[in-house]
Amino acid sequence: MPCMKCLNTRFTDLLGIDHPIMQEGLGPYKTVQLAAAVSNAGALGTVSIPGISEPPAAGAVKLRGYIEQACALTDRPFAVNVPVGTDKHGNVPAFSAAYVGAVVEAVRDAEIAKRLRVITTSAGAPAAARQMIAGSGLVHVHKVGGTRQAVRAAADGVDMIIASGYEAGGHTHARPVHTFVLGPSVTEAVACPVILAGGIRDGRGLAAALALGADAVALGTRFVASYDNPDWHAAYAERIMAASEGDDIVFQALYGPSRALPSGALAELADIEAGGSMDEEQLTAFKDKRLIAAQRDGDMDGGILPAGQISGAINDLVHVAEFVPGMVAEALAVLDRLGTLQKTV
Template identity: 55%
Template sequence: MSVLPTRYTELVGIEHPIIQEGMGPFKTVALAAAVSNAGGMGTISMPGMSQEPSEGAAIMRSHISACAELTDKPFAVNVPVGADDNGKVLPITEAYINAVIAAREADSKVGQQLKVLTTSAGFPGAFASRIKDAGLIHQHKVGSTRQAIKAEEAGADVIIASGYEMGGHTHHSPVHTFVLLPNVTAAVSVPVLLSGGARDGRTLAAALALGASGVAMGTRFIASADNTDWHPSVAQFIVDAREGDDVVFPGVYGPARGLRTAATDRLLEIVANGEMTIDELTEWKDHALQLAQSTGDFEKGLVAAGQVASGIQDVVDAATFVPQMAREASEVLQELVRGLVPTSTVGV
């Protein structure tokens, strides 16, 4: 029985209100399965945004199948949404959404486990109804209250309120978690998850106190022994990070936050000098992110990570960490209640 049941755990059928974020553009199959097996919600990340659509879809399908073999628990898939200058969803985004729906339709076991599709970066527009019609729970990540209201009106089942301090794609208008989350929870009726700044039971308890139904974490799970698809030096890079080591750089769809490397400096030079076309630059960024994740090359690689990296001091394993984080949050909340002064004694 869950020590910390919330609206979100009830909706998606998991034990703990702890979600592993999408962490593309690379593979998170082993990590997703480990987090789901631990009672949280693991997420398969998209393979890349510069892939040829049919190739990317095939890779996504293989990752979904592999995850279903490693866990019998629910898991999610993250698909960043890109659009062209006319607002039309990009072919690679459409291919990934179609791949998720096709995987559910082709395998009844996958259909029972693959419960959630998270969209981020941009709104999926016409695909929102298709996601719902496919039987998926639709989570959408936002950086403003206006976007949250729009997503709920379009049928999103869950809102992920992502503060400016989060890793990976962030927002043009910086609103930090402590401001954004209570704004969003007051404005929408669906469950809301916090993304940005969460790392332990204390921060989960804080999120719940601000009205969230759980937390979605990426940076914390980079530094996980279960993140075996990535080069192990990336986990240590997170542990070694200190306050001020993060930087915002031009991502694929807008600003992105990561840890400063030689590649972030090189990227800023490329953009300032206009050395590449938009398509060339997108491919360069995709490759640089994958390079760091797969080889641990921090000279040529970009490391997407949030400011919370400065507070992460160890490499954890999901089987222990996820339930322990939930217990810690429950204990923090109970201790706060016990510490409150009874109203009858105030002023005595």
């Protein structure tokens, strides 16, 4: 990295990386190349799970393949995200334990363990996964959408918390608490480092998150619209760039509410759910297929397109290698400028 002024926080210290910025899990979409680009830029990239409906053992093998691909593309620390939420019957899908198991197994390989340093769990409670992860050497980060969940996750022993506001893309929360409310509440309530997510797209968001007490920021939607995301069909990023403020809607996904851009598939899903013509397994397979159709095939009408409210403010594609340090430089400039607002009366 060329010599630059950086931001040092408990997040950068714990992971030994340059920047307090993370690209979060974007499953069930492939994010291997994006994760490597983000990690190579000095932030933390995340490899996402490959699917929610294939047999768990086959999914675990696929995830191991993704991890090995990421290791070939970066020497820097990266993360894997595994959602561990419950379905509407209160059951944790079998793929969660299989994916967590694949990650824990992968870091038994010393070469992988040098790079795969973090597991993020999300969409539910971390306790069961915690038992599998404790002692693996992995830094365990858990994502929450509320302060009580943050306190519980910290008590369960996770190392860091992602506090994700309601405006976030993808899985969001039954009780809508926004990033600006969540940041100060969660950072007051837990002692461990907190990563703030939801609606962040640039250095101003990073400076704001630090002001709210966070140690880092996590971005999802902003990183989708990137030149370094070749695993995704170009139409997905174009759709995000074409979105206007307020276009996004919330639909019922596997774990409850999820934020997406409107498409024919969501209207179809609403009809199917109202008609009760599919059982839980068929519904999950439908959602998985339509999610993949958007990302892999660029089917913007028949596909499901998770994206955050910030879509309405994203109008360009970024090069990750420039965007990440640029975001830090912008945050530093904001913090300097705010210092000049002081006056004595």
